[in-house]
Every structure is written in structure tokens, then in C-alpha cells.
Amino acid sequence: MRRARRGLRLIAVATGLATVLGACTTNPIGTRPVVNHHESGKWVISTGGTVTIDVPSVPANLNPGTPGGDDATGRMVMSLVWPSAFVTGPGLGPVADTNLVTSAEVVGLSPQTVVYRLNPRAVWSDGSPINAGDFKYLWQSHEGVGTNPGGQPVEAARVPGYGDIASIRPYGAANAVEVRFATTDADWEALFSYLLPAQVTKRSGWNDGFGRAGAALAVSGGPFEVSQFEPSREIVLERNPKWWGTKPSVKKIVVRAVGTSAGAEAQLDAGTIQMMAGYPGTPSLLQAASSITSASSSVVSGSVVEELAFNMDSPIMANQGVRQAVNDVLDRDAIAGATIASVEGGAVPCDSFLSANGEPLYEPAPGLANTGNLAAADRALTEAGWSVVAGRPAELHGKPVTLTLEISRSDVWGSTIASLLRSELAGLGIGLDVVSGTAPPAGRLRSSEAGRATGGAGAAGTGVAGSATGGAGAAGTGVAAWDMALEQVRTGNFPSQTVLPYSKVPGVASLASVAEADLSPSRAAIAWQAVQALLVQYLPMTPLFAEPVFAAWSSRLTGVTLDPGSPGPLFGAQHWGLLVHEPPHPARDPGSR
Numbered sequence: 001m002r003r004a005r006r007g008l009r010l011i012a013v014a015t016g017l018a019t020v021l022g023a024c025t026t027n028p029i030g031t032r033p034v035v036n037h038h039e040s041g042k043w044v045i046s047t048g049g050t051v052t053i054d055v056p057s058v059p060a061n062l063n064p065g066t067p068g069g070d071d072a073t074g075r076m077v078m079s080l081v082w083p084s085a086f087v088t089g090p091g092l093g094p095v096a097d098t099n100l101v102t103s104a105e106v107v108g109l110s111p112q113t114v115v116y117r118l119n120p121r122a123v124w125s126d127g128s129p130i131n132a133g134d135f136k137y138l139w140q141s142h143e144g145v146g147t148n149p150g151g152q153p154v155e156a157a158r159v160p161g162y163g164d165i166a167s168i169r170p171y172g173a174a175n176a177v178e179v180r181f182a183t184t185d186a187d188w189e190a191l192f193s194y195l196l197p198a199q200v201t202k203r204s205g206w207n208d209g210f211g212r213a214g215a216a217l218a219v220s221g222g223p224f225e226v227s228q229f230e231p232s233r234e235i236v237l238e239r240n241p242k243w244w245g246t247k248p249s250v251k252k253i254v255v256r257a258v259g260t261s262a263g264a265e266a267q268l269d270a271g272t273i274q275m276m277a278g279y280p281g282t283p284s285l286l287q288a289a290s291s292i293t294s295a296s297s298s299v300v301s302g303s304v305v306e307e308l309a310f311n312m313d314s315p316i317m318a319n320q321g322v323r324q325a326v327n328d329v330l331d332r333d334a335i336a337g338a339t340i341a342s343v344e345g346g347a348v349p350c351d352s353f354l355s356a357n358g359e360p361l362y363e364p365a366p367g368l369a370n371t372g373n374l375a376a377a378d379r380a381l382t383e384a385g386w387s388v389v390a391g392r393p394a395e396l397h398g399k400p401v402t403l404t405l406e407i408s409r410s411d412v413w414g415s416t417i418a419s420l421l422r423s424e425l426a427g428l429g430i431g432l433d434v435v436s437g438t439a440p441p442a443g444r445l446r447s448s449e450a451g452r453a454t455g456g457a458g459a460a461g462t463g464v465a466g467s468a469t470g471g472a473g474a475a476g477t478g479v480a481a482w483d484m485a486l487e488q489v490r491t492g493n494f495p496s497q498t499v500l501p502y503s504k505v506p507g508v509a510s511l512a513s514v515a516e517a518d519l520s521p522s523r524a525a526i527a528w529q530a531v532q533a534l535l536v537q538y539l540p541m542t543p544l545f546a547e548p549v550f551a552a553w554s555s556r557l558t559g560v561t562l563d564p565g566s567p568g569p570l571f572g573a574q575h576w577g578l579l580v581h582e583p584p585h586p587a588r589d590p591g592s593r
Contacts, residue, residue, distance in 0.1 A: 043556075045577035048251040051557060053570070054264035055278040056410075058257040060231045062210040063201075064194045065142060065156050072278055075194075076568035077235050077255050083130065083221040084193040085116060088566065093360055094189040099245045100130065100221070104189070106519070111166065112181040114188055120175050121244035124197045125220045132177040136168040137198035139191075141206045148205035155207050160496040160516070161191050184517040186524055187494040195221060223248050223574035233257055248574040255570075261285050265552075268295055274554040274578075277568050280412045281550030283342045289552040298562045299343055302549035303356045304488050306339075306413060308421070309541040314483040316401065321384030323539040326403075326484070328380055329424045331372035336545045338420060339413045343548045353502075353535045354495040354528060356546040361495065363525065365532035368542070374427050381428065394429035402431035406482040409436045414486050417544065435482060488547065495528050505538050556580075 059074035062081070069078075085101050086094040096104045104116045122130040140146060142162040144154050164183040171178035181188070196206075197219045204210060210229070218225050220240045228236035237253040258264050264276035265285075269292045279285060281299040289297035308330070310317045317323055332349040341347035350357055351364035381388050386396050393400035405421065407414035414436070422432040491498050496516050503509040508531055515527035535541075551562050551569045559575040562568075 042582055043579045044582045045249060045558065046580040047249060049578040049580070050252040050254060051250050051275065051573075051576065051578065052254045052256070052273040053275040053277055054258040054267055054273050055255055055276075056257065056259060056261075057278075058230075058232050058235055058255065061208065062226060062229060062235070063196065063206065063208075065138075065159075065196075066207060067155065067157075070157060072568065073255065073257075076278070076570045077237070078194060079222070079567050079571045080224040080237060080253075080573055081220045081222045081226060082194040082196060083122070084195065085191070086189045086193070088563075100195070106188075109184070109519075112184045112188075112519075114179045114181075115171050116177040116179070116192075118175040118177065119244070122175075122221065123242055123244070124200075125218060125225050125240050125242040126197070126200070127242070128197065128199055129175070130195070130197075130221055131175070132168060132170040134195050134198045135177050135179070135192055137201065138195055139165055139168055141196075146206075148207050149203065150205070152205075152207055160494075161185050161187055164516075165191075184519065186516055186519050186521075187496055190494045197221065224253065227252075243574075246574050249577045250573065253570070253573060261288075265289065265292070268292055268552060268554065271554070274557045275551065275560070275569065276553075277551045277570070279550055281343050281548030282412050285550060286343060289550075292552070294555055295552050296555055296560075297550065297552035299548045299550050300562055301356065301358045301546050303359060304490050304547045304549075305350050305356050306411075306417070306544045306547055307487050307489055307541045308417075308544060309485050309487050310539065311483055311485065312540065316396070316403065317483045319384050320538060321380045322386075325377040325380035325384070325428065326425070327539050327542050328369070328373045328377035329428055330542060331420070331424060332370045332542075332544055334372070335417055335420055338416050340545050340548055348545070350543040350546050352491075353532050353541075353543060354491065354498045356491045358546065359491065361525070361528075363529060363532070365536050366529060367533065367536045372424055372427075377428055388429065392429055393431070400429075400431070402433055403484060404433045404435060404482040406435050406437055406485040408486070411486055411488065413547070417486060487541075495531070499531055502535060502540050505534055505540060507534050 055073045055076075057071065057073055059071050060068035062074070062078055063069040064074050064078055064082075083100040084097055085104060087097045088094060096102075098119065100119055100122055101116045102119055104114060107113050107115050116135070118130060124130060139162050141154050142156045142159045144156060146154055148154065164181050164185040165179060166182035167178075167180045169178055170176065179188070179191075200219045201210075210226070218227070220226070220243075223240055223243045223245060224237035225240045226235060227238045228234070234254065234256045237255070239248050239251055258267070258276075261276065261279040264273070264279070265288045267273040268276050268289075271294065286297065286299065289295065308326075310323050310326070312318055333347065336349045337347035348357055349370050351368055351370065352362055353365055355362040378388050381394060386394050386401075387398075388394050395401070403425065405418055407418060415434075418432070418434045422434070425432050489498070496512060499508060499512050503512065511527050511531045511534070515524045515531065518524040518527065549562065549568075551560070553560050553569070556579040558577045558579060559572070560569050561572055563571075
């Protein structure tokens, strides 16, 4: 389960093939230069070849709009297959992808009307033109309209923006699309990502997400098409013969699930794979990658933010004062220093509820402090009805309190953060139990928050937390058995993607609607800051830091980029090249003329 977001993460525009063979464009943080093998004319770029990539996991299907297809690898791989109206430009702002749309502009305001002029060469690989029908099918599917071939209802992510659309139809010439909005939407550029071939998907089904092998897999609107797919295990891409853009040099890309970074490192070192991607950038991983002399590695600050989220169904954390106390005692500078500093060369916490540090719309939330404040935390607990005496356990209703923190076993930063949080809470006289799960707890947390206002009072409006004081949720109470959770949340250029789970916070929904409907960026920014002020006040969560993104690849693979905001280094794979030994020239016969 993930936080709802608008379509796909806007994806980064590739910068093209490096001018020097073996060189690549990356963020300088954590980057090692690629070894230049093009010496004495011995190496040339192949016109074919296979690139094999190890990743932590492969999705269950190929439709990122479904729960089974919406993961980091799925978005990364399918950005080469399903086209998008907009991508993220070099400045991390949205730009139209001219492979699909030659222009996209607002042509009317009453009602708001956007016209997308499609590239006349844009066709699906079965020869069908990409047209308004594909736009309409994506919109209706995200809104849950229609059924699958077996009669099952459509299961799709709740995506802000699609609900604002009133109609979609062809506009003028056959290669233009008119989208008319019932409600003005300033974030319209985030729509129509991962466009699917309607003529195929209507037969195969949205929910199936191309999860079964068959002829449908070959239909693509990008530089590559899926030739083989083993759900949760492997995706094989080959060049799309109908692709009208830059022709890929690499013939085939094999993306396979390995599970552990150690296995991928060994494969990369042995030369049996050409890239490892999708693994969190940790100090141990960077150290291991740096020892592979035939590979290059890079780290950039990503758009996934590590958060400490509060469970509003916990009778303890339902009290706003307790949430405030935990937030006050948090030393977010120290947490960033103990985690990402060793990777990125700096320790900068994320101070926004809506965006990661490197994103264009990043603005610190007003009043969100970075350093621990024990005195303020003591005051907050006292005002919440707790007994707080220096040197003694904090008590509620005469009993000491131990909070429960849940972390995912896949969270590489979890144990470090938990250790620091335990120490900080001990200063308040509060204990901390840490439990781990097999999957991120965000799904349960989000559904929990969606069912109640996060304004502060405990159960039944008492203003005081309930009677379970030894950690939330005694057995049989029906209350979640954890008070806090570490979760990883994908942000982006459009705040409406991030704020949706907090729409129950009083005032947030109305302010967010104002911001989303305001086509003036400056006025919208003011409204979004007001949203952040409300989130600081009610504290359903507190952001910690933006997670680093890591990739490593063989020095024989050219043209690789790793850009902030992209779904991963596979985007732009049509610009890759594989270096191979130049065939020897036939020996000249000394006696020939």
C-alpha cells in the first residue's frame, strides 16, 4: 500500500549519449568516474547486445495504476513502454514529452480546457494510433469506471486530478485531445502518465495489468516493448520496431529480481550483469560498489521521504499533546547525521510535509523545528495530563508508558532511527518497544488516519488518551498494536499527491482544494504553506529526511543517467550503448597495391 499520488512519478528527461565513450552524466555526490575503455580504438559502441539489471523486486503485473504493478521497479521499467504526456525536465519541472505530445496548453478557463496535440507519428506497436480513446480509458479507469472482462470492478489508485475531469474527446484533427475539467486543476500537467493501449487493455483487463503472458505484451508506445514477463521474477524488454523516436542501440534489457544488494554486487563484480538499481544508497553498499574497478556508482537525493507517522487509532497517540511531545523531543538533525550524512556528505533533514529537499516546490513547513527540545516536550506531556518528573518514568493515569514503534524489515535506516528515538524518548521518561513487519506499515496507517479526524482529542472526545497505557492496543481491544511507524513516502512536484491522506485534518481539504484550483503558482504556494501550518499544528506525522537513490553499472555501459525525481536509471535507456571490442582489421597483404 502506498500513499496515493498523481499518476506516475514524473520521470526525468534523459540527457543523451555521453560524448566521451565510457563517460556518464551523474550527480557528483557519491559518484566515481567511469573508466574510459575506448583506448587505442579497441572499443566501439555495439549496435545490439543485452543489458542485464539486478533489482530488489519485480512487480506482479505491468500496470503501475494497479496495486500489483505500483512499485519502484514497475514504474522504472514501464517508463520505457507506456508513454507519458509530461516528464520531468533538467530543472525538475514538468515538460511535455514531444515523443507523445507536440504541445499541451490551457485554451480556456470557464471551464478549464486543455488541448494535447499528439505527435502524428505516435502509434502503438500493433499499428494503432495513440489517440483520445487512450486518454479517456486511463481517466475512467483511475476513477473506477467500467468493469474487467470477468465482471470484476476496476481496482485503481485514487489519483488526485482525474476526479476533476468532466470530459475527454478528440479535438479538431484526429491527433489532438481535448480535456475539459469540471473543477479547475492547477496540477493538470501531472495527469496522463503511463498511458495504456485502450484497444488491448479493454480486452485483457485493467486489473490483470498484463500479468499473463500473451500477444498483448508486445503492444508498446515507447522505445522498448515487453517480450517476456514472469510476475515478481523477471521482465524482458526488446526494441520496439514501430518506435518513432531515437532508436535504441541496446537490443534487449533483462530486469530480474535478486532480492539482496550483496547478490547484485557479486554479479556486477563478476561481469555477469551490467547494472544494479533500486537499492537504497547505504554506506556499506557504496563501499562495496567502490571496490568494483570495472563499474561506476552514483547517489542522488531522491523523492522518497522517511517519516515518523503517528497512529491515530492508538489511544495514546490520539492525544495531540503526546504527538507534539514526541515531535519536540525528536532531534531530526541528529537523525539525518546518523543516516544520510555518511552517504551524501551532508546531513540535511527534510522540513516539508509535501516535498523532498531537492524538488522545485520544496518549502520548509512553518514552525517545524529540527533540534530536540526536552523542555517543550515536558510541557506538552504535562498539558496532556501526564505526570512528568525529572529522573522518573513519565506516567499516565499513574502508570509508566511504553510506546511501540513499527518498522519494515526492508527499511535499511529503521534500526538506526529507532535507536536514536529510544534514547530521545528515554529523556522524557518514556520507553520504546520496536517491532518489525514484513511489509511497510503505511497501508494500515493510512487507512487508520482516513477514518478519523486527526485534530487531537482522545477517544470519545475526552481530551485524554484511553486506558491502555502500556503501549497502544491491549489484546482484544481492536486497537492497532503500535503507536508510531517509520514509513517511506514518495513526494513530487505536485503537493496534492502528498496531502491526500491528511484530508481529514480540519481545514486541510478546503485549503488544498483552493491551492489545486489556483492557476497562479504564487497564490497556490501561499495556500500550500497554510496547509503545512495545519499539519505542523496537528502533527499526523513528522518528516525526517529524503532517502538517497543508488545505482551502479558496468563501465562498458554508456549513456546512463541517475536524476533526482526520475523513476530510476532505466529511463533514457534508448540512449544507452554497450562498448565492445572493435573487430580487428584484416591484415594487409604486404605485396598488394
